[in-house]
Amino acid sequence: MDRKAQYMLDRDNPSDAEFRASLPEELQALDRELSAIRIEERPSFGPELEGELLRAWEARPRAGLRRPAPWGRMLLAACFGGLMVAGVAVPSARAAVIRLVRTVLEEAVPSLFAPVPEPEVPQIRFEEPTPVVSEMTTPSPAIPVPAEPLPSENPGEFTPIHHYTFPEILYPEEAKAIITSYYPLGLQKAGIGGSVRIWLWVRPDGVPESIQMREGSGYRSLNLAAMMAMRELRFRPATRGDTPVGTWVEFTVHFVPSDTGGVLELEPVGSEGIGGR
Amino acid sequence: MRTRTVEGKTIGVQAGHVAEPPLPPDFADWFREYRPTVYKYVRFRLATREAAEDVTSEVFMKALRALDRYDPDRASPKTWLLRIARNAVTDHLRSLRRRSSLHVSLDRVPDLVAEVPTQEERVLREERLELLLNANRVLRPADQEILSLRYGAGLSNQEIAEALNVSNNAVAVRVHRALARLKEAVERQRGGSESPIHA
Secondary structure (H helix, E strand, O other): OOHHHHHHHHHHOHHHHHHHHHOOHHHHHHHHHHHOOOOOOOOOHHHHHHHHHHHHHHOHHHHOOOOOOOHHHHHHHHHHHHHHHHHHHOHHHHHHHHHHHHHHHHHHOHHHHOOOOOOOOOOOOOOOOOOOOOOOOOOEOOEOOOOOOOOOOOOOOOOOOOOEEOOEEOOHHHHHHHHHHHOOHHHHHOOOOEEEEEEEEEOOOOOEEEEEEEEOOOOHHHHHHHHHHHHHOOEEOEEEOOEEEOEEEEEEEEEEOOOOOOEEEEEEEOOOOOOEO | OEEEEEOOEEEEEOOOOOOOOOOOHHHHHHHHHHHHHHHHHHHHHOOOHHHHHHHHHHHHHHHHHOHHHOOOOOOOHHHHHHHHHHHHHHHHHHHHHHHOOOOOOHHHOHHHOOOOOOHHHHHHHHHHHHHHHHHHHOOOHHHHHHHHHHHHOOOOHHHHHHHHOOOHHHHHHHHHHHHHHHHHHHHHHHOOOOOOOOO
């Protein structure tokens, strides 16, 4: 930097002049030497770079640079937004909008809606019930057969015919509330419901011990909700005569979406295809 | 007519008459006004003119892409561009460290000793410059940074303070210390030692 440039710089920045003066002499010399380095661009560098920038600016949509959306795209976005608002605001239109979105998404991302394989083994399972009660029996809990009176443990002895009862849900209203609480809110709002058929092993004390899903709803979260909820229910146990016994029992849980947040129908299927032991 | 204000100047853009301006008006002004400063800063920190040109190009490309994110309330355009330049230089040096040496040799500095009257003086100046730049490169990054802003980009202490978001006094102290370390590094290089200085 020549003396004139130095003078101009110091005049414009008096604090810099003071700073230079405050440096020790040997550092002042180094400061002058560094300031004297002349860095000049190659003359054609500026125009070349400006050309590159121009090309990048002209190609900005491909390069990811922003450009105002064209009218067509904005109109389409406005229509879609209106449809979404209508879908949210009008309950009767909600299911239609959900179906539309689902159809569009299915077209775009088929893998997102690939059928979920139903679990062969129940997601929630307690220990396999041990045959603690021998009054009622079946060849296998997994393949139930209609209940039959057991032969007496002592062959030849007279076996009285007993009256059987199957498990019943205690406090049905509370049970509905429990199951409703497990109904996924997102599915309720989306108007998605379904039925889940479940087998329960109900112990002689009325507590469900083993849960198996026999038929799913097609939605993994609904299946899980039904099984989690059933685990919390309490039952009046099956009886043989006057004695409480453990038994398998089948329930179908219907999740029905509604404006009030979901209604649930509980449908015990106690007498068909159920075996006790 | 649509107008925009850039650095106190009002720029008119006639809607409908002229095709889209080649570059955004603000950016075109900044490019012309601050490109030399950015280039000089980058050149001071990098060993070759080619590297400096590459990094300067990268700085303005990045700035163009990030133009809509620039906030005039947070920094002046010059400070913003120099911030991008500092990051770009850091990235470049990091990649160089993995690949090759940062050592400056005589054949890499001819563009820095232009306008020297005699050939003999030119050779002497080149040698001295080589020594200074190599000494600068063994300083710690913060020292290199502040010396490059002051003697490369030619910023005043106040401008450096704005760029680094520190006080004027802090800049004065840092430059003073960096100069002292540079002097020490020059003397070490003369003595043949090239170990980094970490005072």
